[in-house]
Structure formats: structure tokens, C-alpha cells
């Protein structure tokens with residue numbers, strides 16, 4: 387690995403940690419309808435504002451041994467976890483975008499979608515919903531991101547984009563409709579076309595493999611929950627995280643898996 391590539395991944399990882407720190411604020415405040423700008427971060431227990439030196443991603447939590455400097459109450463391990471997860475995601479997307487002919491111009495869009503995805507996944511687990519205030523702005527963001535990619539790469543795969551968006555909308559929407567909204571929430575239906583369109587822009591295989599992966603992951607998790615909590619109970623599993631992890635699988639490996647599948651059919 388050459389130095390430029392390592393530096394690229396380190397920069398993305400560092401930026402991801404800082405973004406993750408902001409996502410903690412989003413995850414906590416957006417469902418509560420609080421401003422994500424003001425006031426600054428404070429201890430959840432004693433509300434003492436957190437000084438900049440105690441606000442360094444992961445490191446501060448470790449140095450303070452997961453406790454507030456003023457009141458000594460425990461600060462959830464989830465805060466450094468979200469920061470670390472975002473850092474790892476940004477490195478992974480930087481790896482994905484790095485090619486022999488430069489950096490994929492779709493990177494800004496997938497960074498935004500991936501980061502929003504982390505916030506959405508945690509909010510979904512906590513509150514069983516995907517807030518419109520995060521999901522709906524992703525539509526114009528996606529259009530801008532795809533047009534930017536089209537202009538920079540001179541490649542406009544709008545047909546596979548429509549196939550991807552349509553497949554995700556029809557399948558997720560269908561499942562929502564026929565399950566009477568019990569299997570998944572309408573937030574998942576609103577999120578689906580954004581993920582499908584972006585994956586479809588990368589390739590039809592990415593969109594279809596991602597959708598398949600989301601269903602397999604969600605299905606396995608659903609069966610596990612039924613077994614652990616005993617069958618019969620109407621267990622509501624938040625489906626958002628599976629959509630998002632499935633989309634990542636589609637982005638990273640969908641093209642290769644799809645080509646291998648099509649090749650095995652002899653097409």
C-alpha cells in the first residue's frame with residue numbers, strides 16, 4: 387500500500403470519527419424534537435456542558451473511563467461505539483471509492499447516506515421509527531449526488547437507477563402493505579427508493595443483491611427473535627438497520643456477486 391492511499395484512509399477515518407460524534411447528538415435529539423445545533427453537548431445526567439477536551443471521539447470516553455467529569459455518572463458505551471462505527475464506515479467507503487483511475491465521484495453521496503444511515507439505524511432501534519426530518523432530505527441530496535457523479539464521470543445510468551429504486555420501492559412497499567404495516571414501518575418504505583436509486587446507479591446487480599441481503603438479514607434476525615422470545619409473540623423488529631446493512635452489502639459486493647450469478651446461468 388502506498389503512502390497516499392494510507393493517508394487517504396486515515397483522513398477519512400478521522401473525519402468519520404468527528405461525524406460520528408455529531409451523529410450521537412442527532413440520535414439523541416432528533417426523536418425528541420430538540421435542536422441539533424444548540425445547546426452544545428452536555429452530560430445526560432447533570433447537564434454540565436462538555437468541555438472540548440472531553441469531547442474528543444472515543445479517546446475522551448476512554449480517558450474518563452466512561453464517566454462524566456463533573457458528576458461521575460456513567461456515560462453509555464454507545465457514544466464511543468457510534469463514533470467508532472462511523473469512523474470504520476468512512477474508511478470502508480474510502481476503500482470502496484479508491485480506484486486505479488481516481489476516486490469515485492459518488493463518494494460524497496454514499497458518505498452522506500451512510501452517515502444518515504447510522505443515525506437512522508440507532509433511532510429505529512430506540513424508537514421504532516425513521517424520522518421524516520432525516521429521511522425526506524435524503525431525496526434532494528441523492529438527486530444532487532447522482533447528478534454530480536454523472537457530470538464528473540460522464541456516465542448517466544438512469545435506467546438501472548430507476549430499476550433499483552423501483553425494485554426497492556415495490557418490494558419494501560409491498561411487504562409493508564401486505565403485512566398491514568406490522569412487519570415494517572412506513573419510514574422503511576420512504577427510505578427504500580433512496581437506497582435503491584443510489585445502488586441502481588452503481589449497477590442493477592448492486593441494487594438487487596442489496597435488496598436480497600436486506601431481506602435475508604432481516605429474516606434471519608426475525609426468526610432468531612421469534613425463537614428467543616418464543617414464537618407467537620407479535621415481535622416488531624426495526625427493519626431500518628437491515629435495509630441499511632443490506633445496502634452496504636450491495637454496494638461493496640453486489641456487482642461481483644451479481645456477475646458471478648449471471649455467469650453461472652451461462653448468460
Ligand SMILES: [Zn+2]
Nearest residue numbers: 429432454457
Ligand atoms: Zn454529569
